Amino acid sequence: MRGWTDGTVILIDDRLTQAQRRVTVCHETLHIERGIIPADALEECRVERLVAERLITTEQLIDALRWQRHPSIAGLADLLWVDRVTVERRLESLTPAEQAQIDAAIRDVA
Incomplete structure (x- = not known):
């Protein structure tokens, strides 16, 4: 487990890399924002997608x-x-409009 929250405090494994800490803080913050603690497997999937969308524009x-x-x-x-x-998760959750934007931008470079 990388992190944990009770809704007011976030605990993070001190062995994580900087990138892992960044993702974990965002993940646990989203649990707090959404008010779903503890989370079931479906909520964990939703939060992973939301983290990806928040951290990667x-x-x-x-x-x-x-x-x-x-x-x-x-x-x-x-x-x-x-x-x-x-x-x-970010690549899996791209909307058709985002995919078209990426395709156009990459095509312009090639």
Whole structure:
């Protein structure tokens, strides 16, 4: 477990990397904001998606994709200061409009 909250205090594993701490604080903060504590598996999935959307804007994702000649999840995570799961959730949750924006931006670079 990377972090935990009771709704007022957030505890974080002190062995986490900077990126993992960033994701964990955002994750636990969203639990507090949503008021769903403890969370079931469905709520955890929702929060993971919301964390990804909050920490990785479409513009940031475009910039990260432009920086990498051959994008990888690990490389994107490093550039975006998040963990791999957060990148995966963000890519999975792209709206058609966001995907079109990314496709157009990447096509313009190529």
